Amino acid sequence: MQVRKAVIAAAGFGTRFLPQTKAMPKEMLPLIDKPIIQYVVEELVEAGIKDIILVTGQNKRSIEDHFDRPTEDLINNLRMGGEKKAHLLADAERIADMANFVYVRQKGPYGNGTPLLNVEHLIGDEPFIYTWSDDFVVSSPSRFKQMIAAYNEYQSSILCAISAKDEADYRRYGFAGGKEIKPGMIDVETIVEKPGSREMSPSNLATVSGFLFTPDIFGYLHQAQEDMKEGSELYWNDGLKLMLADHKRVLAYEAPGGKYYDAGDKLEYLKTVVDFALQRDDIAPEFKQFLKDRVL
Numbered sequence: 001m002q003v004r005k006a007v008i009a010a011a012g013f014g015t016r017f018l019p020q021t022k023a024m025p026k027e028m029l030p031l032i033d034k035p036i037i038q039y040v041v042e043e044l045v046e047a048g049i050k051d052i053i054l055v056t057g058q059n060k061r062s063i064e065d066h067f068d069r070p071t072e073d074l075i076n077n078l079r080m081g082g083e084k085k086a087h088l089l090a091d092a093e094r095i096a097d098m099a100n101f102v103y104v105r106q107k108g109p110y111g112n113g114t115p116l117l118n119v120e121h122l123i124g125d126e127p128f129i130y131t132w133s134d135d136f137v138v139s140s141p142s143r144f145k146q147m148i149a150a151y152n153e154y155q156s157s158i159l160c161a162i163s164a165k166d167e168a169d170y171r172r173y174g175f176a177g178g179k180e181i182k183p184g185m186i187d188v189e190t191i192v193e194k195p196g197s198r199e200m201s202p203s204n205l206a207t208v209s210g211f212l213f214t215p216d217i218f219g220y221l222h223q224a225q226e227d228m229k230e231g232s233e234l235y236w237n238d239g240l241k242l243m244l245a246d247h248k249r250v251l252a253y254e255a256p257g258g259k260y261y262d263a264g265d266k267l268e269y270l271k272t273v274v275d276f277a278l279q280r281d282d283i284a285p286e287f288k289q290f291l292k293d294r295v296l
Contacts, residue, residue: 006049009115010133011057011106027133047144053102055115069096111233131210139258156249158212161205176252177202184254
């Protein structure tokens, strides 16, 4: 079956960015002139995704407003700007037409497995992408397009992976281990959460940012939920580990040439802003000079 749907988990409180995120969702933090979540949506759309389901919580209304049609007040204001603002009006109208957006409020135990169970009735028996709202991978072709191509070839779940850069990564991410099928792709046999060091990790491939799941993940998540102890949290890899134990095929794949951006971390967010500013023809020259003057 074709991969046509995606789920974005966007119900978190964004506590690492408080007090900024007290009233504004972390997903709406700007990368120059676009919110972080728009980059995630654009990557999905570019890969051919038609239906995007956002699992949200309280204080997330601005996400819905952003992907809605522009208000009449904004349209009239931009029209009064003439040709100078015509491109801004076109951009504002394009956002609402990028995909079919569906919004679901998260309900259930804490953990990133719960959003999946919240949307099971909307996914049905189709393969789908599950991703976060504040990090992404930039590559060409896009990371999701490459993952969909891998799914079409192998007909199995695909985990987005990046190569660890330093020892700190082994304390931040989960790592997949298994037999290498080809460079950058392994047939997953085990997942180890935050192994702590290279010696304790099954490989150097960290699983981050986005995943392409076959619909049987739902049954395993239900099983994981039934096995939960009171007060425990439900995570997507609880279901994944049950899939692996049941000998379901899962691949981990690193998009060649991809660069991972974690805009959900303060320092990494600032690095992302700088990287994106330096790629903009309209501001890069002056910004680069500012950085040189500031640093040197």
